[in-house]
Each structure stands twice: as structure tokens, then as C-alpha cells.
Amino acid sequence: MKKILSSLTLVVIFAGLAQGEGKPVKPVTVPFELLRSGHMAVQVKINGKGPYRVIFDTGAPISLLNNKVAKEAGLLKDAEKPLFSLFGTMGQVSVKSFQVGDLKAEDVNTIIMDHPTIEAISRVLGPVQGIVGFPFFARYKMTLDYQAKELTFVPNGFEPPDVLQALMSSIMMSGGAKPAAKVIGPAGQWGMTVREEAGEDETTVKVTKVYAKGPAAGAGIKEGDRILTIGGRWTDSLADLYTAAGLAKRGELVKVAIQRDGKEMEVSLKPISGL
Amino acid sequence: MRFSWLWLSLTGLLLVGPLFGEESLKKEGTSKKTEATVYEVPYRLTDVKHVLIRAKINGKGPFNFILDTGAPALFVSTAVCKKLGIEPDKKGWGTFDKFEIEGGVVLSKARGRIEDPFQIEGMNSMGLAGAELHGVVGYNILARYRLEFDFTQDKMKWTPLDFVPKGPEGMSGRSGGPETDAMVGLLKLMAAFIGKKPMPIVTPRGFLGIELTDSEKSVAIKSVLAEGPAAKAGLQAGDEVTQVNGKVIKNARDLRKQAAELKPGQSIKVTVRRDAESREITVKSGEGL
Numbered sequence: 001m002k003k004i005l006s007s008l009t010l011v012v013i014f015a016g017l018a019q020g021e022g023k024p025v026k027p028v029t030v031p032f033e034l035l036r037s038g039h040m041a042v043q044v045k046i047n048g049k050g051p052y053r054v055i056f057d058t059g060a061p062i063s064l065l066n067n068k069v070a071k072e073a074g075l076l077k078d079a080e081k082p083l084f085s086l087f088g089t090m091g092q093v094s095v096k097s098f099q100v101g102d103l104k105a106e107d108v109n110t111i112i113m114d115h116p117t118i119e120a121i122s123r124v125l126g127p128v129q130g131i132v133g134f135p136f137f138a139r140y141k142m143t144l145d146y147q148a149k150e151l152t153f154v155p156n157g158f159e160p161p162d163v164l165q166a167l168m169s170s171i172m173m174s175g176g177a178k179p180a181a182k183v184i185g186p187a188g189q190w191g192m193t194v195r196e197e198a199g200e201d202e203t204t205v206k207v208t209k210v211y212a213k214g215p216a217a218g219a220g221i222k223e224g225d226r227i228l229t230i231g232g233r234w235t236d237s238l239a240d241l242y243t244a245a246g247l248a249k250r251g252e253l254v255k256v257a258i259q260r261d262g263k264e265m266e267v268s269l270k271p272i273s274g275l
Numbered sequence: 276m277r278f279s280w281l282w283l284s285l286t287g288l289l290l291v292g293p294l295f296g297e298e299s300l301k302k303e304g305t306s307k308k309t310e311a312t313v314y315e316v317p318y319r320l321t322d323v324k325h326v327l328i329r330a331k332i333n334g335k336g337p338f339n340f341i342l343d344t345g346a347p348a349l350f351v352s353t354a355v356c357k358k359l360g361i362e363p364d365k366k367g368w369g370t371f372d373k374f375e376i377e378g379g380v381v382l383s384k385a386r387g388r389i390e391d392p393f394q395i396e397g398m399n400s401m402g403l404a405g406a407e408l409h410g411v412v413g414y415n416i417l418a419r420y421r422l423e424f425d426f427t428q429d430k431m432k433w434t435p436l437d438f439v440p441k442g443p444e445g446m447s448g449r450s451g452g453p454e455t456d457a458m459v460g461l462l463k464l465m466a467a468f469i470g471k472k473p474m475p476i477v478t479p480r481g482f483l484g485i486e487l488t489d490s491e492k493s494v495a496i497k498s499v500l501a502e503g504p505a506a507k508a509g510l511q512a513g514d515e516v517t518q519v520n521g522k523v524i525k526n527a528r529d530l531r532k533q534a535a536e537l538k539p540g541q542s543i544k545v546t547v548r549r550d551a552e553s554r555e556i557t558v559k560s561g562e563g564l
Contacts, residue, residue, distance in 0.1 A: 037347055038346075038347025038348065038413065038414035038415070038440075039344070039345060039347065039414070040344055055345060056344065057343070057344055057345030058326060058342060058343060058344045058345070058424065059325060059326070059341050059342065059343025059344060059345040059346060059411065059413075060345055061323050061324035061325055131345070134324050137424065138324075138424075138426050141423065141424070141425040141427075142423070142424045142425070143421060143422065143423045143424075144344065144417075144421070144422040144423075144424070145421045145422075145436070146414075146417070146418035146419075146436065146438065146440060147418075147421075147436045147437070147438040156425055156426070156427045157427065158425075158426045158427050160324070160426075161324065163323060163324045166322055166323050166324060167323050167403065169322075181476045181477065181478045181538075182475055182476065182477045182478070183477070183478055183479070183480050183535065183536050183537070183538060184477050184478075184479060184480065185479070185480030185534075185535065185537075185564075186480070186564040189484075189485075189486060189564070190563075190564045191484075191500055191563075192563060192564065193482070193561070193562050193563040193564075194562075194563075194564070201335070201358075202335060202336075209563070211484065211500040211501065211502070211503060211563075212500075212501055213498075213500070213501070214500055232315055232317060232377070232378050232379065232430070233317045233377065234329065234331075234337055234377050236337065238479055239477045239479075240337075241564075242477070242479045242480070242564065243477075245564055247429060272486055273486065273487045273488075273489045273497075273527060274483075274484075274485050274486040274487050274497075275482070275483045275484075275485055275487070275530070275531065275534050
């Protein structure tokens with residue numbers, strides 16, 4: 001079980017997303033209202049209509065607007081009525097102009113739905129018409145500051161994948177055959193062998209052999225050392241250790257926290273090109 | 276779009292019930308200035324694009340949490356709390372003596388709800404996230420930091436603020452309310468029909484013990500680790516790799532690609548040029564990195 005839990009291969013997409021060369025883009029700051037319920041609310045304009053007050057939710061892989069807004073902003077003509085609908089769900093539409101504060105984004109996937117939790121919040125804290133989530137904020141490098149009650153956005157070139165498709169493929173995989181084991185390798189060669197040791201209900205990873213003249217030997221890693229973190233990532237299981245080593249680039253120093261004779265220490269290691 | 280109501284289970288929008296408001300935390304305030312550390316917090320996106328971070332509680336774990344400004348507080352699953360022996364008080368809150376987030380953020384005496392939001396239960400019942408989820412990190416934790424999200428980077432930045440967030444005020448019912456409570460049943464029913472998506476299984480790559488020269492036009496073995504799998508099979512420094520398992524190799528990238536799926540114990544056939552002669556050497560990969 002532990003192995004499965006910790007088998008968190010990184011699925012983040014880093015495909016050629018370097019910031020556009022050219023001139024730096026000016027950050028846009030959007031103030032937010034902190035609701036008594038602990039939620040953040042922002043003002044949005046949808047296809048120029050509004051402003052509407054919506055919840056800003058980093059835990060939402062979707063953006064969502066209620067039927068009232070959808071009607072006013074002319075979103076319903078493109079919406080496909082689902083076969084089985086709860087809470088007035090009208091399916092996903094692509095909103096041409098989705099403006100949060102002074103920040104305007106185009107073609108943002110949005111679900112039309114009267115969300116019961118939103119309605120519950122509206123009853124107590126005044127009208128709330130939807131949620132801004134991942135399809136909007138993932139396009140930006142975003143800073144969230146609760147003290148200043150501000151969100152700051154700079155475009156980063158990231159293209160948010162369609163969560164609808166992700167969900168559907170997730171469901172399609174349900175109950176299917178067991179997936180083939182995914183092989184994860186380090187980005188470079190370290191020159192050591194490790195073993196996962198089972199404790200009471202946790203696991204640890206210890207070094208079982210250090211090859212002479214390899215990067216691990218050069219960094220001062222010794223047989224019997226427990227590897228605690230690689231590049232700030234926990235390495236309590238083999239899967240976690242290999243995932244962290246997979247992100248430690250060849251030819252670049254990475255910090256490795258180890259435990260030796262009960263003492264914690266940190267070494268720097270440069271993985272080399274090799275297998 | 277047949278299962279459109281499933282969106283509900285993904286929004287991560289949670290409430291804290293009216294009776295559960297934290298009186299002691301109602302006041303917003305500032306705390307003593309903490310040192311200006313910037314924590315680099317590793318994260319990943321789940322299969323359905325939630326931001327997943329990991330935390331250890333009282334040294335146990337790591338556990339998987341959704342980072343969720345749509346949640347007013349920290350939520351930790353009842354199963355995890357039971358395992359750790361952390362009891363909820365009468366209002367359903369628990370105290371986590373050491374709550375440690377991957378990347379170095381450590382909170383002492385963190386307060387959180389001990390309950391299972393239907394979103395988490397729902398996603399777990401179908402395995403939608405591609406990882407078992409154990410809770411949600413929400414406002415009462417997040418508000419102490421300036422948070423920087425950038426999905427082109429593999430870590431978030433968390434800067435401690437001189438700020439103690441106000442405790443969230445309760446609203447109606449428990450985290451979901453009656454309408455959303457019905458969702459758990461629906462999701463579980465669906466899971467019973469469709470089944471649960473199996474969690475991914477990962478295995479480390481097999482190890483050869485060779486150092487490579489990095490050039491676009493050719494790839495040669497720069498050095499061989501003594502007593503490593505490649506050394507035992509007879510590969511030598513200076514060997515130029517031309518083929519692997521019958522596939523032509525032009526550079527180190529090709530070679531890495533051919534070896535990407537190699538499992539420990541599996542053999543690969545390496546064709547090398549040595550002293551103007553071509554030789555085929557079979558290397559049984561070992562464990563290591």
C-alpha cells in the first residue's frame with residue numbers, strides 16, 4: 001500500500017514552456033475579498049457582462065458559472081444539454097472573454113452548473129455566481145497573498161490540459177486491467193545501490209553500496225546512510241527516491257539530506273551522464 | 276458529458292459547519308516576524324488536475340493532500356487520524372502536533388477538521404486522482420504564506436507572512452451540506468458499477484554502471500564502474516555504442532530512450548565498436564542509480 005501511495009511520478013507537464021523571450025510582461029494584480037467562510041471571492045466579467053462575484057478556488061480543476069450568468073452572458077447557445085443532469089448542469093463551454101479583475105483571458109473552459117455549495121454560501125454571504133479554477137489560473141505564474149488580499153498574475157505560457165478529457169480517461173481506466181508497471185529512472189548516474197526497508201508502518205531507504213569513483217562516493221555518501229531528501233523531496237520509498245532522482249538534472253548539484261548514526265547531514269552531489 | 280454531476284466532486288469547495296467555528300481563532304492578527312525563508316514545496320498535478328502536496332503528521336506519512344483555497348481549513352481523513360491516534364474534539368477539530376509539508380514547511384500544533392469531505396471520499400472511491408488522497412490543506416494553513424503557483428516549474432514557493440489568519444466561520448451543516456452528502460452515495464454506487472481505477476505501480480529502472488560522453492553525433496562509454504553490471508559483462512571505457520537491442524544508437528539521448536523501460540534483472544544487448552571492431556555484449560542490468 002505504501003508503495004502505491006508514494007508512487008507519485010510527476011505528471012506535471014513541463015513541455016517547452018520557457019517564458020517568452022522578448023520584453024517582460026507586466027504583472028496584473030487582482031484584489032480579492034476574504035469571505036467570513038475563509039473563501040476568496042473575486043469580481044469577474046464574462047463576455048463583457050457583469051461584474052459577478054465568484055469564488056477563487058485553487059482546489060477546483062474546473063471553472064464554473066451558474067445558469068443565471070450563463071444566460072446573461074450568452075453562454076447557453078453553445079452548451080450541450082447532458083443526458084443526465086443534476087443541479088442544472090449544462091456541460092462545458094468555452095468562454096470567449098473571461099475577465100478576472102483587470103486580467104482578461106480568452107477561451108476559458110467553464111462548466112455551467114448551479115453548485116449547491118455555492119448556493120449555500122450565497123444564502124449567507126450574499127450572491128456568489130461561480131468558481132474560478134485551474135483552467136484560468138494555470139495560465140499564469142500566480143502569487144496568492146492573504147495578508148495583502150491580492151492575487152498577482154504573469155502569463156507563463158502553460159496551456160492547461162482539458163480537465164474534462166482527463167476525468168473521462170480516468171473513468172475509462174476504472175476497473176480496467178492493471179496498468180503495466182511504469183519504470184522510473186534517475187536523470188543521471190549516482191553510482192550507488194539502495195534498499196527500501198520496512199519499519200512499523202513506514203519505509204526508509206538506505207544505501208547498500210557505493211561504487212568507488214562514482215558521484216555518490218565523491219559526495220561522501222557511505223554505505224548504511226539513510227537518504228532523507230533529494231532536492232527537498234522526501235525519499236522514504238524507492239518510488240519516491242527514483243522520482244526525486246529523476247528530477248535531479250545531470251551535471252547540476254543537488255542537495256541530498258542523509259542520516260548517519262542518528263545524525264542528519266547534507267551533502268551535494270552532481271549526477272553524471274550515464275546509466 | 277454523461278457524468279457531468281461528477282464535477283461537483285472535483286470543485287474542492289468545502290464549508291465548515293456552524294458549530295465548528297474556532298472561537299479561539301476568530302481574531303485576525305500578526306505574529307512575530309519569522310525569518311524570511313522561502314520554502315520550495317514540491318507538488319504534482321493529479322490525473323484530474325488538482326494540486327497535490329505531501330505532508331507528514333507527527334513524523335508519519337507522507338500523506339497526500341489537495342491544496343485548496345476553496346477549503347476553509349485543513350481537513351485530515353478520519354482513517355489517517357485513527358491510525359495516528361489523533362482524536363477529534365467535540366466540534367470535530369483535531370490538533371496535529373507536528374504538521375510538516377514536503378519542502379521544509381513545519382507547523383506545530385496545527386488545527387484541522389477530522390472528517391472526510393465527500394470530494395475526497397468520492398475521488399478515492401473511484402481512484403480518479405491517480406493517488407490515494409488523505410485530506411485537504413485549506414485557508415487556516417495556506418493564509419500564513421505567500422503562495423506562488425507556476426505550473427511550468429516543478430516546485431511552488433511558500434514565503435511565510437507576518438500574519439495569523441482568522442479562523443473560518445461556520446456555515447451550514449458539515450463540509451458539504453445535505454445536497455452534497457448525497458454525492459458520496461452516488462459516487463460510491465458508480466464506483467461499484469465501473470470499478471476503481473487502479474493506482475499506478477512504479478518500478479525503478481535497471482542499472483548498468485556506465486558513464487557516457489554526451490555528444491550529438493556519437494555516444495561512447497567514458498568510464499565503467501568497477502564491479503558494476505556493465506564491467507562484469509565486459510564493457511570498457513572507450514567503447515562506442517552503435518546499437519542497443521538491434522536499434523541504431525546515434526547519441527546518448529537515443530541510448531537513454533532505449534534503456535528507459537529496462538527493469539532490474541533484464542538484459543540488454545549492446546553493440547559497441549572497439550579497436551575498429553564491432554562486438555555484441557549482453558549486459559544483465561542490476562539495481563542501482
